[in-house]
Amino acid sequence: MMNKSGGAFVDASGIAVLARGLTVARGDRTVLHSLDFTVPPGRITGLLGPSGCGKSTLMRTLVGAQARVTGTLDVLGRPAGSAALRSRIGYVTQAPSVYDDLTVRRNLEYFAAVLRPGRRHRAGRRADVTRAIADVDLTSHTDTLAGRLSGGQRSRVSLAVALLGTPELLVLDEPTVGLDPVLRRDLWTLFHRLAAERGTTILVSSHVMDEAERCHRLLLMRDGRILAEDTPDGLRERTRTPSVEAAFLHLVDEAAARPRPVSTAVPGHPRTPQQHHSRHRINGNTGSTGINGSTDQEATR
Numbered sequence: 594m595m596n597k598s599g600g601a602f603v604d605a606s607g608i609a610v611l612a613r614g615l616t617v618a619r620g621d622r623t624v625l626h627s628l629d630f631t632v633p634p635g636r637i638t639g640l641l642g643p644s645g646c647g648k649s650t651l652m653r654t655l656v657g658a659q660a661r662v663t664g665t666l667d668v669l670g671r672p673a674g675s676a677a678l679r680s681r682i683g684y685v686t687q688a689p690s691v692y693d694d695l696t697v698r699r700n701l702e703y704f705a706a707v708l709r710p711g712r713r714h715r716a717g718r719r720a721d722v723t724r725a726i727a728d729v730d731l732t733s734h735t736d737t738l739a740g741r742l743s744g745g746q747r748s749r750v751s752l753a754v755a756l757l758g759t760p761e762l763l764v765l766d767e768p769t770v771g772l773d774p775v776l777r778r779d780l781w782t783l784f785h786r787l788a789a790e791r792g793t794t795i796l797v798s799s800h801v802m803d804e805a806e807r808c809h810r811l812l813l814m815r816d817g818r819i820l821a822e823d824t825p826d827g828l829r830e831r832t833r834t835p836s837v838e839a840a841f842l843h844l845v846d847e848a849a850a851r852p853r854p855v856s857t858a859v860p861g862h863p864r865t866p867q868q869h870h871s872r873h874r875i876n877g878n879t880g881s882t883g884i885n886g887s888t889d890q891e892a893t894r
């Protein structure tokens with residue numbers, strides 16, 4: 594089934610991601626505290642919050658690369674970590690995962706062969722590789738060794754890898770860090786094009802508040818909790834502030850003035866009724882592989 598924009602229809606409910614009571618522990622601490630949120634399909638949702646608030650952990654959980662998870666997390670209508678989701682999600686981590694001793698094209702060809710093995714897919718793979726390189730504006734560097742690229746160019750190779758399988762959901766962990774303003778603008782143009790033309794659902798994290806204005810919707814996070822879930826306009830109006838940054842600070846102050854919930858249940862030992870009552874319980878030790886090759890070993894941390 595297809596939606597209006599030509600992308601895949603994700604769920605009868607029209608929700609790409611649904612989290613209820615989502616809790617994650619890392620080390621000896623709970624780092625995500627009973628999160629409730631949704632991500633709409635075919636839109637760009639920004640995950641914003643200060644360093645260490647849990648953005649990467651949430652993204653790892655979405656792609657099934659995080660252990661010690663309780664609660665409900667449905668992604669494209671299936672429990673996070675399901676094997677069936679692997680080819681439907683593109684995940685770009687903060688550290689570009691490319692082979693320095695291969696050219697841009699060879700890097701892409703390698704990952705394309707993993708996604709669609711077999712001689713009969715050769716022509717299709719070639720077309721996918723050429724399109725993905727053009728998507729990230731690296732056509733003029735097709736035959737350059739990845740090791741000779743700048744940091745920003747290497748991140749774009751990682752993004753091209755994630756775009757290879759035409760994913761329905763793209764999960765991007767701080768993709769614009771360290772990029773100059775022109776490249777940042779070009780990347781945001783690409784994200785909007787992917788959402789509008791291919792119906793791709795994009796979840797993109799950032800700790801730069803001015804990037805919030807470029808998103809259709811925002812999830813504002815702090816200390817492993819969702820402070821707000823709204824459009825940029827909605828946030829400004831609701832807090833009567835002139836910018837998303839000011840709205841964020843307003844919400845931080847508001848939250849600080851409220852008493853905190855007492856419980857931080859350790860995953861595996863749910864204490865709240867909500868945690869017992871999941872529509873799709875997710876497997877806390879699932880170690881499915883994101884497109885950038887997150888491993889079972891990583892899933893245990």
Ligand SMILES: Nc1ncnc2c1ncn2[C@@H]1O[C@H](COP(=O)(O)OP(=O)(O)OP(=O)(O)O)[C@@H](O)[C@H]1O
Nearest residue numbers: 619620624643644645646647648649650651800894
């Ligand atoms: N391997 C780990 N073991 C234990 N705790 C961890 C581990 N990795 C991260 N944490 C903790 O989990 C919390 C959330 O970290 P996370 O990387 O998800 O935050 P973030 O918002 O993505 O930060 P940044 O923007 O700096 O990448 C932090 O308090 C961090 O110290």
